[in-house]
Amino acid sequence: MKITAKNFFNGFFVGIGAVIPGVSGGTIAMIIGIFDDTIEATANLFKHIRKSLLLLLPVALGAGIGAFALSILLDILNNKFPTSTKIIYCTISLISAILFAKLNLKGKKHIFSFLFGVISALFISILLRQPIFLNLEH
Numbered sequence: 001m002k003i004t005a006k007n008f009f010n011g012f013f014v015g016i017g018a019v020i021p022g023v024s025g026g027t028i029a030m031i032i033g034i035f036d037d038t039i040e041a042t043a044n045l046f047k048h049i050r051k052s053l054l055l056l057l058p059v060a061l062g063a064g065i066g067a068f069a070l071s072i073l074l075d076i077l078n079n080k081f082p083t084s085t086k087i088i089y090c091t092i093s094l095i096s097a098i099l100f101a102k103l104n105l106k107g108k109k110h111i112f113s114f115l116f117g118v119i120s121a122l123f124i125s126i127l128l129r130q131p132i133f134l135n136l137e138h
Contacts, residue, residue, distance in 0.1 A: 011062025
């Protein structure tokens with residue numbers, strides 16, 4: 001029962017990550033340590049049905065509830081505090097990227113690639129904020 005509850009709460013956080021812009025459920029799964037297990041359970045679903053479902057069902061249920069609950073909250077926050085909410089999105093995305101890099105990137109080559117990706121993403125997002133790209137009605 002403890003494993004199932006833990007899987008549900010892990011899934012809840014994966015669902016939250018899936019809803020936040022700039023963060024993915026996969027990144028959250030990797031940060032909390034269930035990514036490899038869920039991939040293995042999915043790949044071996046028909047080989048080890050019971051074992052796979054004991055992991056995947058609570059994770060999926062938690063993810064669905066987490067995504068639904070956060071969607072409601074974000075809708076309220078976006079309507080009442082749009083600028084503050086966007087700042088929170090950016091902060092969470094940055095923290096997620098840093099945690100991902102800390103867990104997975106070893107050596108200067110990987111860190112350079114990571115920084116190049118972050119800078120490229122920032123450049124593209126600044127470029128897309130120009131009025132010529134935002135005026136889609138014409």
